[in-house]
Amino acid sequence: MPNAKDDKKPDDVLNLGNFLCFAVYSANHAFNRVYKPLLDRLGLTYPQYLAMVLLWGEDNQTVGGLGEKLFLESSTLTPLLKRLEALGLVKRSRDLADERQVRVQLTDQGRALREKAAEVPQCILEASGLEMGEAKRLLAEITALRNTLDRTGRG
Amino acid sequence: MPNAKDDKKPDDVLNLGNFLCFAVYSANHAFNRVYKPLLDRLGLTYPQYLAMVLLWGEDNQTVGGLGEKLFLESSTLTPLLKRLEALGLVKRSRDLADERQVRVQLTDQGRALREKAAEVPQCILEASGLEMGEAKRLLAEITALRNTLDRTGRG
């Protein structure tokens, strides 16, 4: 009788369906597709929406501060924020005390968009098919996974 | 004493840390960063690696077949596969029976790369900090979530 630890076929190891990374990768794409029609009505892309959520929570953040929370580099954020500025949702200006930093402020239009975006989270939760409790548990597990991976990826 | 269901501050709803989508989004980026140094040694990007995994499992697939498994459009896959072809890892050729389809075949070099890539999944599992059992459970939950989202995103 084969050992329970060794009786996997070699195919199992390289079957994409068994890749946790691929589950995450494809779930991310699936979220994107669900968000798309909702965000189209706001004129935002998904990463732009995430940046706006942060700014709605705390205005006048620096590029670096936003990048740290979003796990994004300035090479990604700078053009994204410029697009938000071109849309008239934010204003970017050098910090007077430290001119290396750029601060991002919501415009009136940017603040107003918050109302129109209010229903989005509920729509997403429904699309996930999860109860609030399940969603929170899964959220905690995936966040913990991300933090572990991130320590490896940087340490 | 406030009702347990209603005593959340409005901020809770728009706190990025409570977004399941953001957990998935950032976990995906974190996986990418862990994979990068491993895949650099193979000369592959992460999506290219996923495509190769599928081809190692079943050679001679069509572009559409790969796209269905990877949840990617031909507009994404075509250039990706052209890069794999330029690397000498695959060959692309029209299906003789149905010339609309393009079939992707591994070259000897592409097959050989499988050996060098063999240790990758184990490295990733270790980086995730999860036991095999935990990883499998999480995999199943995230896959189920993706499938639910996907039904909404398309239906």
Add this chain to the structure above:
DNA sequence: CACGATTAAATCGTACACGATACAAATACG
């Protein structure tokens, strides 16, 4: 058999996403 409809890839335009690099402002330190 013909011809409109469908299908499979490819192409194009826009928007992430990152590493490498550049550059200016701020800090450290002799």
Add this chain to the structure above:
DNA sequence: CGTATTTGTATCGTGTACGATTTAATCGTG
């Protein structure tokens, strides 16, 4: 003080990713 180093953004090049469109091949129906 004045220069070396560090820090915060921005820029550039490469590679996804998708929707809209195009093109060519196949299929369906008359």
